[in-house]
Amino acid sequence: MTGLVVDGLSFSYGRKQALRDVSFRVEPGRFCALLGPNGAGKSTLFALLTRLFTTRTGRIQIMGHDLARTPRKALAQIGVVFQQPTLDLDLTVQANLTYFAALQGLCGRDARRRIAAALDRLDMGERARERVRDLNGGHRRRTEIARCLLHDPAVLLLDEPTVGLDAASRAAITRHVHDLSENNGKTILWTTHLSDEVRDSDQLVILNHGQVRTDGTCATLRGAQPLADYFQRQSKAPTCAAA
Template identity: 65%
Template sequence: MNGLRVRDLSFSYGPKQALNTVSFDVDQGRFCALLGPNGAGKSTLFSCLTRLLTTPDGTISVAGHDLAAAPRKALAQLGIVFQQSTLDLDLTVRQNLSYFAALHGLSGRNAARRIDAALDKLHMLERSHEKARALNGGHRRRAEIARALIHDPAILLLDEPTVGLDAAARAAITDHVHALADQGTTVLWATHLTDEVAPTDHLVILHQAQVLTEGTAADICDGAPLQDVFLQRTAIPA
């Protein structure tokens, strides 16, 4: 399978189980929303997907590469946007991307071509010579997403990428990332905000370390508002 495959993944911080036999698939070119309330396990899952955390319990396959058995090949297929911004504010957008290109072994014309293509996808080419410090929050996020695409990964992981952004910037970024999926990039988008999920998205609801349900958002909702379905499914009995 060329997308993302997670099977029976478990992880504990000491006695605290943060992931409990989590399994789900994201087909190639699909936008998958990983929806869960605070503490559901989303960031822990991202840490396992990026090998910041490792566990012998379960398997992860990235674009056909087993993450534990072939970590370099698997990680090469991942583009990652973490919750906290990691742009160097004193560098221009282009310099931030050039630095990352160099880390991926890209240089010269090839790097310039990849940087232009990535910035163009996020409609950020015209801001490439601005310092990151001068950008608003939405444009900084778009620069980070472009940076995550430089090495042409098959799969893009975004951990609550719209935190702290206003409604217009949130909408612009969700639209841009849906467009990336339409162009063939597999997307895993972690959020606790139901309005970021489109009816046609693949949806995985994570709650208290477990997958509650997985499928197309429209099928899961069956005509009801996702907000109602989500609150009902994740209600903790008093």
């Protein structure tokens, strides 16, 4: 069963077409980097994947569940980290996760066990009792990633999760999320406009002007050239029928 299928997806804001016939698939346990310059359509795609927006053109399947026909089953399979942080700054890490667990119908010993395991995976176990306001940006992001694991989703969607972080925090978060695909079998869709967050073994989908420019293994696509150069070339290349 494929982790994530995006098939013939189009979306417009009024007369502005943001996505045009976007198709790609991510196999289970794969890390897929969705790379695109500003305005490429990454956030629009993300909004469709999380059902904030809907469209009649195209379809999305998550672990075999059609998002339009069986949204509850499909959404139960995803963990989401949005671009804008959504933690309560005045609560501790533990309280933030306990609150989210309750929203997922998880409580008591089961919730505590899941929270401890998720925090440990992100090397955040020792910070459980700290107030989120006292954490740096990288640790706040790690808390959000731990939170999205609580209901044990198969697919993780992360929308530019490293925006605003320093280099060390970016590297740590990128490493943690790669680890979740390699060692925990999570299917990852990671949107970014930073080519240094992508590894050679990752699936790479480049989006530009709302269209998929390339889709394949990063090492194969970039060949001998640095990914930054390849990305720049793909981002500058003219797009047929771009909006």
